[in-house]
Amino acid sequence: MAIPDIVNSVVAMDRISVVEHIKAAMENGIPIDDILNKGLIQAMDVVGEKFSNGEVFVPEMLMAAKAMQTGLEILKPHLTGDALMEKGTVIIGTVKGDLHDIGKNLVSMMVEGAGFNVIDLGVDVDIDKFLSEAQTNDADVVCLSALLTTTMPTMAKAVEAFKEAGLKAKIIIGGAPVTDAYAKQINADGFSDNAPGAVELIRKLMAA
């Protein structure tokens, strides 16, 4: 029962219970990568699905992510081999001129929860910073977020800069005013209007 208990505890946003069940699972000899992948990461997939279905909302997503991260801290010293290998590097930030971070933070937490190495550049990030961080960290995916309609054109300039620089990283965009049509218009590699969708999109791009 240990793994389902971990999943249920994360979904229930119960940090104390997450810790208890992870410790119990480790004592019972359950492999660490199973606790990570079938427990914590699976839990965030469940939370993401519930968010998409309108069963939970932003406060619950944030609290579940916090519970997941509490569990991850216990596992970290024990992660070796395959379990230590991250699924890819994702850079994320809100574009220059825009200080909104809720969508960006949700995506960041969900993507990290899905096992990716996430480098969160924060808000008001200029294009050069996105480019240099993507180069330095050999990023697989770069996520650009914007809430303001005034800052959307920065996304177009960023996509153009990445294509010109010839970096391997795929560029995806999101945020309240952003649409799939806009993503296509500026030649972004993808768009999502929610955090779970962003995880799925990144998985698809990484698998392609």
Add this chain to the structure above:
Amino acid sequence: MNAKERMDAAINLKPVDKVPNGPFTEAPVCQYFGSNFRDSLLEGPEMLAAHMKSLEEFKFDWVMLGMGYIGGIIPEALDCQVSFPEDVFPIIKKTSIFSMADVERIARKDVFTKRMDSFLEGIRLLKKELKDEVPIACEYISPFTIATRLRGTNEIMMDMYENPELVHALQEAIVPLDIAMGKALIDAGVEYIFYGADMECPILLSPKHYKEFVHEPTSKVCNELSRLGSKVLPHMCGDIVKTGIVDMLLEMDIHGIMPGNLTQEKVLDIRELKEKVQDRICIFDNINPNGPLLIGKPEAVAQETLEHLNRAKGMTGYIFSTSGTSSPFTPKENYLAMDREVTNFDWNS
């Protein structure tokens, strides 16, 4: 009918001579006609100049203001560090609420800063110029949404579980300040308060949390602004019908509802909303400002506008609008195409 008579008739669910045309015009207007975007949002004489030029070219039935006010002036007055770039909306650089002591501090703040005075002066100048022919609407902001600006969105959202007393106390401190600012807007000449409930919308917050944290402060503010003589028009994204939020809004003294995008690609069905509110309040239509209007051609904008108008034809208490703030980068020819379709639409045949 002049613009004021037309809008008032629609808000009061009376017959109109043609479709009242009230999109969220401020950002495009400031971009098209302002000397620069920032000053046209914030500075009295610049606001006046941009909006008067706009009325010469467009046939809008109101002047819409307020993004500079809600984005920068209020947070700055309440101790946030705010930057005011020339080409984008104001940006909050640093929040101001970290503890209950901070809540007590902001409760004693004088919100009528120099920047606020300049904004109010713009409203007074416009009112004088427009007389009673074109009404002035102003975007406003709810106590909960102000709280997210002052405390940080993630922090407030998690406070709902970890520090609910702070969420309640912060809004309680904001309510009288919010009302005082609303009264100043009304005194300066604002007739329609566009009550932005951005961060408590059912895309972000559950109906349960809305009821627990937001409903009471929202009711206090809306009811008081209504008592002071303004028409209060809440704006909220998400499915306000299925989540039951609209039922809670209808308990307040409000005069209309302006739904926002359901998702980026989809907007709420206006007929579904009308069925819910019946003839209790008016409805602002919700053409997507980030669809063809922003990235399409004028023909596509005209088609989308016409679809909305045909769907609503015959409806009482209907006002054409966009579902939220239009981008300042909306092509002018698209705005003109939308305006043309609304102006020429045969509403009464």
